[in-house]
Amino acid sequence: MYVVVIGAGEVGTSIAASLASDHEVVVVDVDPDRAEQLKYELDVLTIAGDGTTSDIQSAAEVGRADMIIACTDDDQTNLVACGAAKTLGDGFTIARVKSTEFLRTWQGSEGAFGVDFMVCTDLLTAENIVRVIGLPAAVDVDPFAGGLVQMAEFEIGEGSPVAGQTVSEADRFESLTFVGLFRDGEMTIPRGDTDIVVGDRAVVVGSPESVQSFATDVAPATTPDHADEIVVVGGSEIGYQTARLLEERDFTPRLIERDADRARWLAENLPNSVVMEHDATDTEFLSREHVDEADIVVTALGSDEKNLLISVLAKRLGVDRVIAVVDSPDYVTVFEEIGIDIAINPRTVTAEEITRFTYESVAENIAVLENDQAEVLELELTEGCGLTGRPISEIVAESDVRFVIGAITRNHQLVTPRGDTVLRAGDHVILLVESDSVGQIASMA
Amino acid sequence: MTRTIDPRATLSYTGSIVKFLSASMVVPLLVALIYGADVLTFAASMTIAVALGTGLERLDDEPDIGPRDALAVVSLAWFMAAVVGAIPYVIAGYGTSSALAHPVNALFESMSGFTTTGATATAEISFEQHSRAVLMWRQLTQWLGGMGIIVLMVAILPQLAVNGAQLMESEAPGPGLQKLTPRIVETARALWLIYLAFTVALIAVLTLLGVTGLAPEMDLYNAIAHGFSTLPTGGFSPEAESIGAFSPVVQWAFVPFMVIAGVNFALFWYVLRDDPREMFENTEFRMYLGLVTGFAAILAVGLFYGGAPATEIGGITEGVTENALRQGVFQIASLMNSTGFATADFAAWDTQTQFLLLFAMFIGGSAGSTGGGIKVIRWLILLKTLRRELYTTANPNVVRPVRLGGEVVDEDVIRGILVFTLLYVLVFALSAVFIEIDTTRIGEGLTGIEALAASLATIGNIGPGLGPLGPFGTYEFLPNTTKLLMIGLMWIGRLEIVPVLALFVASVDER
Incomplete structure (x- = not known):
C-alpha cells in the first residue's frame, strides 16, 4: 500500500513506524525540523509543508495513495486535509478528531468531510477506560460498528453462576448472542441446549450494555456492580465521555470538576452522575467526600502532573483500582511502576486504532x-x-x-x-x- | 431604543386592538336582533368603542414598539378591553334597577369576564333583569379573553405580527411562550383554532343532550352561552344556579371540557401533528391529571362522609355515591384550573372541604392553558428547586441542575418563577388584609377564610369565593374600594403580574 500520513506528532509517528516495514509511507509535517528528523528515524519519505494544500498533497502524490491518514493535533486541519485528498484521488481517508460533534456529524452521513473513517481520540480513550472498568473479567474485548457492538470473550471460572447452565439459560439478555464456545482449545458453535462448564471460554456479541450485564453474571465478584463507587476526577472531554458511557451502563459515577461553568455544563449533560465543583488536588476535600472509599478512581485532569498526584493520593487513601489518563506516552510506564493500576495514553490508543484499521x-x-x-x-x-x-x-x-x-x-x-x-x-x-x-x-x- | 416607553405608539397599538375587539359586539347585536331587546344598546356601544379605538390608533401613523412598549401594550389593551366591554352594561342598565348600571360594577363585571374570572357584581342573574343579548356579551367576553385577546389579534391582524412574539409572551400564562411554528401568526392561529374546535365540540354535545331530551333545559342559547365560558375557564353562566340548574348528565358532560381547558393547548397541537407522545409524556400534563384525580377523589370521599350539609342545590351527598362523586369531581375540575362553575353551594360546606377547595385553587391550571392561578409547572419547578436546595445544603460541592422531564430548567427561569410566586403570594396576602379591613369598615365584615378566598378567587381568576361570595352569591355588596382593588387583582392575575408592574415601573422611570 501507498500511505500518506499527514501530521508527524506522536500519533502520526507511531502509525508511520508500524506501517513503514510493510508499506510505502510518506509523512507530511508542517515543521521542517520535525520532517528532517523523522527522515533518519524511520524508513519513510518526509515532506515539510502544510498538508492541507493541494501543492503539498500533489508533492506527496496523494492522487495515487491507497490511504491518507490525517492525524495532526487540530481537528479542522485533519478534516480539510481529507477533503482536499478526495479532490485529488480516491484513496481511503482516515481523520483523527477530538471533537465528538464532528464524529456525530460524520456518523449521521458517512463520507461527510471527505472522511472515510473517523477516529475520535477522546471518545476512544473513554471507551477504553470504561472497558477496563466494566469488564475486568473479560479475556478479550473488541468494539465493532463504531462502538455500537461489543465482542467479549470470558473464561468461565470456578464458582461462576453461569457454569452448569445451558446456553439458553445463560443468555437471558435481549440484545446478546452467544457466538462461540471454546472447550479445551476446540471451538464449538453453541446451541441453546449446549452446557457451559468451568474452564470454557464463551464468546458473546451484543450491545455494550448487555455485554456488561452478562459480565456481572459470569464473574459477579470481579465485575463492578451498580452500587460500586466510581469517581472520575477532571471534567475534560475524556472525563465527560467516560462518565457518559458509565451512565449508559447504569453506573452512577461521581465527577469532580474545578471550573464552575464547566461543572454546570457537565451536570446538565450528565443526568445520572453526581457532579462536584471543587479542586480535586485538595486532599481535605477528597477525604471529606470519602473518595478514599471509592472502588475505582479515574483521573482525567488536564496535566500529567495533576493526574499523577491524584492517582498516588487515591492509591495512598486506599482506593482499589486507579486508572490514569496520561498525556505523554513516555510516562505510561512510570505511572504503572509507581503502582497505578492502569495508565491510558490517548495518543497510543488512537494510533493503535488507526493501525488496526x-x-x-x-x-x-x-x-x-x-x-x-x-x-x-x-x-x-x-x-x-x-x-x-x-x-x-x-x-x-x-x-x-x-x-x-x-x-x-x-x-x-x-x-x-x-x-x-x-x-x-x-x-x-x-x-x-x-x-x-x-x-x-x-x-x- | 429609548429606555422609556413611547406613549403614542403604545396607545396607537392599543387603539387598533380595541377597534377590532369591538367588532365582536356583532354577536350580542345579532342576539339582540333575534330577541328584539337591547339592539340600540349594542349599536351604540359598538359605535363608541370603534370611535375610541380609531381615535387612539390615529395618535401614531407608524407605531414602532420595543420590548418595553410591548409589555405596556398588553397591559393597556387588557384594561381598555375591560373598559370598552363595560359600556353595554352601563347603557343597558341605565334607568333600571340593575347593579351593572354603576360604572364600577360594570367595569368589575367586564374585567371579570375578559380575565375569565367569573365573579359577578350583580345580585340577580335572570332574563327578567338582563336581556339575553347582555348576558351573551357577558359570556362572549370570557371566550375572547380565554385564549387571550392578544393571541387573537396576532392571529388576525398582520400589522401586529412583527411584534407578535413579544406581545404574546407577555400575555401567555405560565413561564414562557411555546412557539409551535416558525411564524408567530401561525402559532396564534393554531392555538385559536384548537380552542374554537373544542368550543364547537362542547356546544354540539350540549345541544345534542338538549335535543335528545336528556337535558330539556339545555336549549341552543344555553349551549352556546356555556360553550363560551367553559373552554376559557370562565365561570359565568346565564343561569343563576350555574351548572346546578342542569341535570346530572349535563354536569358530567362539562367535566372533560373543563379538564381540557386547564391543559396546555400547545400539547393538542402535537397530537394533531401525529405526535401524541409529546402530550402523554409531558410532565406537567401528567401532574395536572394526577392532581385533578387526587383532589377529586379526596373531596368525593369527604362529601360521601358528610362534608356538605343537605342543601337545596346539589342535593344530599352524604352516603350517596353518584352524587358525592359527581360533586367532588365537578367542583375540583372547575376550581383547580380556575373555571368557577358550580353544581353545589360549597360556600355552605364544612371548613375541611372548603380548605381542600382553597388548596386546589392555589394550584391553578397548566402553562399555556386558559386557566389562571400559579400553574402546575411553577409548583413542580418550585418543589424541585426546593429539593435541590436542601440537597446542596447537605452537599455543598455538588452541582445539580433542576430537571423537568429530563430537560434542564434554566436558572433564570427558576429565578423568574421564584419572583413571580413570591409576588403572587404577597399581593394575595396583602389584598386579603385590605379586603378584610375594607369590608369591616362598611359593616359587612368577612371572616378570615372568606377574605382569603375572595382575594384568591380574584387574583387567581377563579370567580366564586366562600361565604356570601360563594358560587351562588355576589360581589355586589362589597365597597367600591374593594371592587376597584379586585379589578386590579383580576387584571394582574390574568397577565401574571409582571407586565402590569412593568407598566408602572416604566412610568416611574420616566420621571
Whole structure:
C-alpha cells in the first residue's frame, strides 16, 4: 500500500513506524525540523509543508495513495486535509478528531468531510477506560460498528453462576448472542441446549450494555456492580465521555470538576452522575467526600502532573483500582511502576486504532480468537450479495460454512438477529466464522 | 431604543386592538336582533368603542414598539378591553334597577369576564333583569379573553405580527411562550383554532343532550352561552344556579371540557401533528391529571362522609355515591384550573372541604392553558428547586441542575418563577388584609377564610369565593374600594403580574 500520513506528532509517528516495514509511507509535517528528523528515524519519505494544500498533497502524490491518514493535533486541519485528498484521488481517508460533534456529524452521513473513517481520540480513550472498568473479567474485548457492538470473550471460572447452565439459560439478555464456545482449545458453535462448564471460554456479541450485564453474571465478584463507587476526577472531554458511557451502563459515577461553568455544563449533560465543583488536588476535600472509599478512581485532569498526584493520593487513601489518563506516552510506564493500576495514553490508543484499521482484510474490522481458530468479522453487505433477501435460518441451513451472526447494525441502530431476520444491503453484520472459512464468507458479502 | 416607553405608539397599538375587539359586539347585536331587546344598546356601544379605538390608533401613523412598549401594550389593551366591554352594561342598565348600571360594577363585571374570572357584581342573574343579548356579551367576553385577546389579534391582524412574539409572551400564562411554528401568526392561529374546535365540540354535545331530551333545559342559547365560558375557564353562566340548574348528565358532560381547558393547548397541537407522545409524556400534563384525580377523589370521599350539609342545590351527598362523586369531581375540575362553575353551594360546606377547595385553587391550571392561578409547572419547578436546595445544603460541592422531564430548567427561569410566586403570594396576602379591613369598615365584615378566598378567587381568576361570595352569591355588596382593588387583582392575575408592574415601573422611570 501507498500511505500518506499527514501530521508527524506522536500519533502520526507511531502509525508511520508500524506501517513503514510493510508499506510505502510518506509523512507530511508542517515543521521542517520535525520532517528532517523523522527522515533518519524511520524508513519513510518526509515532506515539510502544510498538508492541507493541494501543492503539498500533489508533492506527496496523494492522487495515487491507497490511504491518507490525517492525524495532526487540530481537528479542522485533519478534516480539510481529507477533503482536499478526495479532490485529488480516491484513496481511503482516515481523520483523527477530538471533537465528538464532528464524529456525530460524520456518523449521521458517512463520507461527510471527505472522511472515510473517523477516529475520535477522546471518545476512544473513554471507551477504553470504561472497558477496563466494566469488564475486568473479560479475556478479550473488541468494539465493532463504531462502538455500537461489543465482542467479549470470558473464561468461565470456578464458582461462576453461569457454569452448569445451558446456553439458553445463560443468555437471558435481549440484545446478546452467544457466538462461540471454546472447550479445551476446540471451538464449538453453541446451541441453546449446549452446557457451559468451568474452564470454557464463551464468546458473546451484543450491545455494550448487555455485554456488561452478562459480565456481572459470569464473574459477579470481579465485575463492578451498580452500587460500586466510581469517581472520575477532571471534567475534560475524556472525563465527560467516560462518565457518559458509565451512565449508559447504569453506573452512577461521581465527577469532580474545578471550573464552575464547566461543572454546570457537565451536570446538565450528565443526568445520572453526581457532579462536584471543587479542586480535586485538595486532599481535605477528597477525604471529606470519602473518595478514599471509592472502588475505582479515574483521573482525567488536564496535566500529567495533576493526574499523577491524584492517582498516588487515591492509591495512598486506599482506593482499589486507579486508572490514569496520561498525556505523554513516555510516562505510561512510570505511572504503572509507581503502582497505578492502569495508565491510558490517548495518543497510543488512537494510533493503535488507526493501525488496526490499516491491516489488509476483507472485513471492515476483525478480531482474531484463540490462536487463530476463529475470527469475528464486521462485513458491510452489498446489493445482491449472497446473504441478503432471505431469512438467516435459511442461509445458515443451506451453507456449508460454519458461522454465527452475532449482531447487525442498520442505519447505526443495533438489530438483534433472529432466525427469521432478513438481511438487507447496507447492513453491517458482525459474525463469528472459523478461520479457514473467512474467504468463503467474505465472498458471500 | 429609548429606555422609556413611547406613549403614542403604545396607545396607537392599543387603539387598533380595541377597534377590532369591538367588532365582536356583532354577536350580542345579532342576539339582540333575534330577541328584539337591547339592539340600540349594542349599536351604540359598538359605535363608541370603534370611535375610541380609531381615535387612539390615529395618535401614531407608524407605531414602532420595543420590548418595553410591548409589555405596556398588553397591559393597556387588557384594561381598555375591560373598559370598552363595560359600556353595554352601563347603557343597558341605565334607568333600571340593575347593579351593572354603576360604572364600577360594570367595569368589575367586564374585567371579570375578559380575565375569565367569573365573579359577578350583580345580585340577580335572570332574563327578567338582563336581556339575553347582555348576558351573551357577558359570556362572549370570557371566550375572547380565554385564549387571550392578544393571541387573537396576532392571529388576525398582520400589522401586529412583527411584534407578535413579544406581545404574546407577555400575555401567555405560565413561564414562557411555546412557539409551535416558525411564524408567530401561525402559532396564534393554531392555538385559536384548537380552542374554537373544542368550543364547537362542547356546544354540539350540549345541544345534542338538549335535543335528545336528556337535558330539556339545555336549549341552543344555553349551549352556546356555556360553550363560551367553559373552554376559557370562565365561570359565568346565564343561569343563576350555574351548572346546578342542569341535570346530572349535563354536569358530567362539562367535566372533560373543563379538564381540557386547564391543559396546555400547545400539547393538542402535537397530537394533531401525529405526535401524541409529546402530550402523554409531558410532565406537567401528567401532574395536572394526577392532581385533578387526587383532589377529586379526596373531596368525593369527604362529601360521601358528610362534608356538605343537605342543601337545596346539589342535593344530599352524604352516603350517596353518584352524587358525592359527581360533586367532588365537578367542583375540583372547575376550581383547580380556575373555571368557577358550580353544581353545589360549597360556600355552605364544612371548613375541611372548603380548605381542600382553597388548596386546589392555589394550584391553578397548566402553562399555556386558559386557566389562571400559579400553574402546575411553577409548583413542580418550585418543589424541585426546593429539593435541590436542601440537597446542596447537605452537599455543598455538588452541582445539580433542576430537571423537568429530563430537560434542564434554566436558572433564570427558576429565578423568574421564584419572583413571580413570591409576588403572587404577597399581593394575595396583602389584598386579603385590605379586603378584610375594607369590608369591616362598611359593616359587612368577612371572616378570615372568606377574605382569603375572595382575594384568591380574584387574583387567581377563579370567580366564586366562600361565604356570601360563594358560587351562588355576589360581589355586589362589597365597597367600591374593594371592587376597584379586585379589578386590579383580576387584571394582574390574568397577565401574571409582571407586565402590569412593568407598566408602572416604566412610568416611574420616566420621571
